Amino acid sequence: MLIRRPPDIRESEVTDEGLYISRRQFIRRAAAAGAGLGLAATASPLAACGSDAGASSLAVQDDELTPYDVVTGYNNFYEFGTGKDDPAQNAHTLKTRPWAVTVEGECNKPGVYDIEDLLKRYPGEERIYRLRCVEAWSMVIPWLGFPLSDFINDLEPTSRARFVEFRTLYDPEQMPGQRRAVLDWPYVEGLRMDEAMHPLTLLSVGLYGEMLPNQNGAPIRLVVPWKYGFKSIKSIVSLRFTREMPRTSWAQQAPNEYGFYANVNPEVEHPRWSQARERRLGEFRRRETLMFNGYAEQVAHLYEGMDLRTNY
Ligand code: MTE
Numbered sequence: 223m224l225i226r227r228p229p230d231i232r233e234s235e236v237t238d239e240g241l242y243i244s245r246r247q248f249i250r251r252a253a254a255a256g257a258g259l260g261l262a263a264t265a266s267p268l269a270a271c272g273s274d275a276g277a278s279s280l281a282v283q284d285d286e287l288t289p290y291d292v293v294t295g296y297n298n299f300y301e302f303g304t305g306k307d308d309p310a311q312n313a314h315t316l317k318t319r320p321w322a323v324t325v326e327g328e329c330n331k332p333g334v335y336d337i338e339d340l341l342k343r344y345p346g347e348e349r350i351y352r353l354r355c356v357e358a359w360s361m362v363i364p365w366l367g368f369p370l371s372d373f374i375n376d377l378e379p380t381s382r383a384r385f386v387e388f389r390t391l392y393d394p395e396q397m398p399g400q401r402r403a404v405l406d407w408p409y410v411e412g413l414r415m416d417e418a419m420h421p422l423t424l425l426s427v428g429l430y431g432e433m434l435p436n437q438n439g440a441p442i443r444l445v446v447p448w449k450y451g452f453k454s455i456k457s458i459v460s461l462r463f464t465r466e467m468p469r470t471s472w473a474q475q476a477p478n479e480y481g482f483y484a485n486v487n488p489e490v491e492h493p494r495w496s497q498a499r500e501r502r503l504g505e506f507r508r509r510e511t512l513m514f515n516g517y518a519e520q521v522a523h524l525y526e527g528m529d530l531r532t533n534y
Contacts, residue, residue: 285352288361290430292503297437298355299456300404301390301397308399309437316396316457318441327387327463330378337441341427343376344368348431349424351447353454354486354515360500365445366428371419379415379463386418387411387468388444389460405471411455412468412482413446416524422447422517425458448514448521450484481534485525486515490534 299309302316321337346366354360374386392408394400400407417423424445427434434440439456446453452472462468472480479493488498488511499508514521525533 285350285362287350287364288503293361293363293429294435294437296503298357298451299399299437299439301399301407301409301457302437303399304404310435312398313436315398316391316436316440318436318457321441321459323442323458324460325377325462326460328380328383328465329463330380331376340373340425340442344372344425346427349422349445351422351424351445352515353445353447353451354500354511355451356480356484356492356497358495358497358500358511360502360509360515362502363429364431365424365426366431367424367426367445369421370423370425370444371421373425374418377461377463382465383463384415385464385466385468386413386415387460387462387464388413388455388458389462390455390457391459405475408459409455410468410471411444411453412464412470413453414524417446420521420524422520448486448517450486452480453484483525483530483533485521485530485534486511487513487530487534489513490531 295310296306297309298306299313302309302312319337323335323337323340325332325335346368348364348366350362350364352360352362388411390409391397392400394407413423424447426439426443426445427441429435429438434443436457439454439458442458443456444454444458467482470480470482472484473482486497491497498511500511501508512518
């Protein structure tokens with residue numbers, strides 16, 4: 223079975239109609255794409271993309287889905303506290319409706335895009351991706367979302383756009399962690415245009431067939447599976463096309479520890495710990511960390527000629 227859900231929740235109780243319909247569409251497509259590929263419980267990141275291109279090379283043995291309770295109970299979301307269980311406990315104060323994403327900068331279609339319109343315009347599909355945190359733990363998550371490139375194409379970036387900058391909501395009333403100067407709020411992340419346009423890069427609105435829980439970045443977040451988890455910014459309220467490389471939160475906070483690119487790379491150590499291995503949450507053994515988190519075949523060409531030790 224490709225899709226697993228928490229056993230005690232009925233689908234009709236948790237999924238809004240738009241997503242529900244999209245999910246049914248996804249299941250049909252995935253079933254068609256998966257037939258003949260022998261896709262079962264083993265997660266293959268492209269298994270759900272409706273394409274079998276490269277699917278066999280993406281499949282990693284033992285890539286079992288991380289249990290729902292772990293995915294939604296062990297989080298990094300500093301706007302709700304720095305402990306791993308703080309977001310699950312505190313993120314209920316975040317109001318995810320109404321919600322809009324403001325688009326600015328080097329594009330022909332700047333504006334304010336309502337989340338309901340985005341959900342209607344871009345039907346969700348499921349992508350099973352590994353997420354590898356810079357802290358050397360990892361998960362395998364069935365995300366629901368749409369390619370960021372679909373949205374960007376409609377925004378018509380100009381030829382001057384070289385980067386995309388993303389921002390999380392800034393509202394210390396709703397996000398009490400922002401009352402402490404842990405980071406220079408709001409949380410900012412960025413991608414180079416070719417990274418943003420890569421077909422693996424997802425704007426996620428759900429997981430395990432449900433709307434995103436607040437602690438996982440509701441109502442809309444980024445998922446960039448070949449980069450360390452901190453690039454996957456949560457609860458996005460703005461997107462700006464820029465000529466200059468964005469000043470991202472973690473790179474500003476500790477530039478010697480966190481770079482702009484943050485590609486998963488077992489050969490480049492974090493100054494305080496090794497990045498060669500990781501612990502898959504729910505397991506005891508440690509596994510080898512794979513170059514680009516196992517997505518090298520799909521993304522290595524983006525970095526040809528770049529020194530990944532300098533551009534970490
Ligand atoms: N986005 C915001 N706004 N604030 C955060 O603290 N943490 C990042 C990333 N996105 C973070 C964020 C880090 S370090 C990780 S590992 C992932 O979210 C964790 O995503 P998850 O909790 O859904 O697993």
